[in-house]
Every structure is written in C-alpha cells, then in structure tokens.
Amino acid sequence: MTSTNQTLNPAGGVPASPAGLRPAGRTSNRAAETRRKWYEIIGLTTPAIVVYVMFVLVPMGFAFYYSLFRWRGVGPPTEYIGFDNYVMAFQDPIFLDALRNNAIIVFGSLAIQGPIALGVALLLNRNFRGRTVFRLLAFVPYVLAEVTVGIMWKLILTDGGTFDALLRSIGLGGLVQPWLADLDLVIWTLLFVLTWKYVGFAIILLLAGLSNVPQELNEAAAIDGASWWQIQRHVTLPLLGPTIRIWMFLSMIGSLQVFDVIWVTSVPAVRSLGASATMATYMVDNGFFARLWGYGNAVAVILFAISFVAALLFQRFLLRRDIEGAITRRANRP
C-alpha cells in the first residue's frame, strides 16, 4: 500500500500522517468524523463561494437596484424613478439598433461559423503529415487579443487601406467600399471580423469532441463499405451533437455581450449613430463615459435578462430535441 502511495507521489517521500488526523479512525468516533468532514467542506469551498458571490452575483443585484434611479454616480442614489430607465432604453432608436446588431451577430455567428468550423475540424481531424502545424495556424486568430484583432482589421479595412489597395491592384477597384464608415455596411464588416476571430474557438471545441469519437465506430463503418463522407455524416456528426450544442451555447452568450472587437474596430462616430453599436458598447458609452449610471445599469439588467432567457430557452429547446432525437433516430435505423 505504502509503495503505491509513494510511486504516485514523487515529491512527498514517505507519507506521514498529518498532525491531528487519526489513522483509520472509522469506528472510533462517528460524530467527530462527520464534524471534521464538514469543517473540510466548508474550509475548502468558502473562499471560492465568497469570491464568486461577491464579484459575480452581488453586482447583478446592485445593477437592478441602481437601475431604478436617475443617478450620476456621485453619492448614494436618491432620485427614484421606477422603471423609467427601462422605458427610455426601449424608446431609444440607438438602443433598438444595438439590439438588432446583437441579433445579427448571434445568428450570423451561428450560421457562418458552425459550418466553417465543422468543415475545418473534420479536415484537421484527418491523419496527415503536418496536421499539428495546420491546427496551430487555424487557432491563431482565436488566441490573439480582441484589441489586437480590432486594430489589425481597422488598419486593413480603413478607407484607402490595404484591402482597398489589394482590390484595386487586382482590377476590382469597383468593389471598394467604406467598409467601416458606411452605416448599412459596417455591422456586416464587423460580423466578418468576429467570424474570423472566433471560428477558431469552434474548431478547438469540435476537435476536442472529435477525438472522443471512438475509432472503432469509424472502422466498423468503413468495413461495412461506408465512404468517408458517409462516415462523417452518419457516425461522426451525430456523436458530435453535445459538443456542437456546447459551442452554440457559448457562442450565443458571447455574441450577446460582445464588446471588445466592436469597440476597437468601429469608429466612435459610427457607433454613436447606432450603426455599429451593441448592447454592451451602448451600456458602457452611456453608463461609464456619459456618467448616466442609473440608465447604464438598466441596460446591464436588460442585457443580462436577454442572455439569461436565451440560455434557458436554449437548454430547454435543445434538451428536448436531444431526447427526441435519440429515440427517433434509433427507431428509424434499419
């Protein structure tokens, strides 16, 4: 027994009994044992619980409280105005633009990144020389800081910048657009930048999921004469279901609160007109920079409520589909 312990614990040497712990005191004193167990449970979890409650849960509670006031952030809030801030937000066309932009980003990200990531993950899951290098290169955009990505694309897409010059040099000068200044176009440009940045995250998750698919299933299908495509479609893809759903969930939550890339890439003037605003940039612009703290906190609560409802609906909807899918798929199988 001792030898097992030692081999597993190269650093520790002979495992000495820590002070105060009786060796194998199972029968001696049940109550003391239970009490010590609870001390350990409380001692080990308290730091995490305190930090988590204090910096994640408490702020959201305060956000709701502050949102009921007209408040410039100085002294305690006194001017109670009920839900006026919420009404104001939904009457502001800029905020409605921000909502629309968030919707574009949520659905655009799912619709564009999903298929691309699936294709690339299946490709990079094949066995070929140099695969590791290609995987690393595909992850590069995801690893870069949002700020870096934003500045990079801003310089590339700026009027008369690199991208325009490239288009002109290959004779497509007619396609040149004010990519980041055109009020109708800018959100789609930003969607492109976001896709470029975050598709790597989907690829990482899908590759991790793919490596969980047992090789034996693929081999069995191959012996039965299934082609590579048929194997992917009928064996791999169904098994990737849970991974795809986790990615969709995280992508959706991320898209709803997207801030950094939008903030850095888009011009403030364009953002203030709503063309490139999202709920998060709108919240920071109004709450932090314009010092409308009550109003900003109301937007925060709206942002949170939308994310929360979306998350609950997502789980409910997809959980149900999961169960149905599992049953019907099996029944339909020959």
Place this chain on the structure above:
Amino acid sequence: MTANTVLSPSAKRRPVSWGNPLTYALALAVAAVSITPVVYVIIGGFRTTPQIVANPAGLPDPWVVDNYVRVLTQSDFWRQAFNSAVVSLGTTLGVVALGVCAAFVLARYTFRGREVLYTFFTLGLLFPAGAAILPLYLMLRDLNLINSYYAVILPQVAFSLPLTIVILRPFLSAIPRELEDAAAIDGTGRLGFLWRIMLPLSRPALVTVGILAFVTSWNAFLLPLLVLGDASLHTLPLGVQNFSSQYTSDTAGILAFTSLAMLPALLFFTFAEKQIVGGLQGAVKG
C-alpha cells in the same frame, strides 16, 4: 483515391502518412485565411509610414527595424507587459487554487446539498461578465480597489471559477476510489490525499484551466479599461489601444506595437496547444 479516403479516418494506429493533395490544398487555404492578416501586421512593422501610405499592400523596401526598436526602447511597452504578467499570473493562481479546492469537495465528498452547490456555481456560466461590468466598477470603487491589480484579478478569478469547476470536477471524480482508500489506510486524511495524490495526478487538467484563465486574462480589455484609469497600471491591450489612438498617423509604429503585443500570447499558446485540446476533451463529453 476512394480507398485512401475510406481508410484515412481509421489510420490512427498506422504511421502518419502524407494525405491526399486535396487535403493539403484545403488545409493551406485555412492557414492562409488565418495568418495572412497577422503576417501583414508583422511585416508592416518593418516598413515606414510613408512606404505604407504610398503602397498599403506592398512589401518592405527597404526593411527597417526602426519601429520595433522604437517600441522596445521608448514606449511604455515593458511596463505594460509587466502589468499584464502580474495580473494574468495572479488571476491564474487564484482561479486554480480556489477552483481546485471547490472542485475537490464537489467531486470527492458526499454531503447533503452537493448538487445544489454545483448548480450554484454552474449558474455563473449564464452571467455574462460584460453585463456586470458597470455595477462591478461601482462596487470596486466603493471598496477603494480602483487603480490596483486586485480590481482586475478578483473579478477575473470570480468569473473564471464556473468554467474551471465544470472542467475540473469530472476529472477529479474519475480518479479511482481505491487510491483514496489506500491513502486512508496509510493514515493520510482527505486533505493529505488532495495535496499528495490528487494534485500531482490532475496536473493535465490543472494546466488546461490555468492556460485558459491566463490567456483570457492576458487578452482582457473591458475590465481593465474601466478600472485601471492610472496609465502606469495599464496592461498591454490598453497600451495597444491607447498607442493606436494617440499616434494615428504613425501606422508603422502601430503595426510594430501590435505585433510585439501579440507575440507572448502566440508563443504561449504554441507551447500549450496540446494541453488545451486534450484538457477540453473531458469537458465536452456532454
């Protein structure tokens, strides 16, 4: 061709082969899309601003290292890199220490309310850090923590905890019960078991959550933007953003600064990529 494609998924146990040309063509296309803009930024740093203005899509002619030298010697680059390192390391240590303790309890103790506690933590996955940023700022201000490293570290630890616990718990649960019994017979309590056996055995999972926390923290922008008003505490993302809006006409300088700022994360990830994908496998099992 067909035989090759049929067999390739099952080729794991055979020596690595050269794939077919189509595979390479597609992989190269993917790589090109990913890194062309990055390469452009790095190479652009070797040009001068007049060169860039004259021909935005050209190559350096001649190559100049001046921009890089300027950033590395004159700007606040090093102090910002130091601040980023302090904040990221602090966050990583905090997340791993708190996360492993909580996950250990959730994985190895049976007690009333355990699943409730776990759900309570996973609830945090639904709380977008972005939504809480304004009240968080107000709270940190009231606690007099604004303009300190803690103002970034503590919230980052808190918001990374849910994911950390979700990744660590199944890993810690999977370690065989017999080891715990053996340790108990040898007179090691549960805490000794955690310290002497669990931690060494779960190093891969710890590294995964550590890397995720580190990279997230290293790249963080919104929280530092709000709580680090003092320029001497600025982290690299803030520095890059400030540099680019302060010296808008110095395109070459911006490109050089941006390149240098993204290098650490790139290098770090290159070394740790296997760990991340490996560590996520347990988490995405579903």
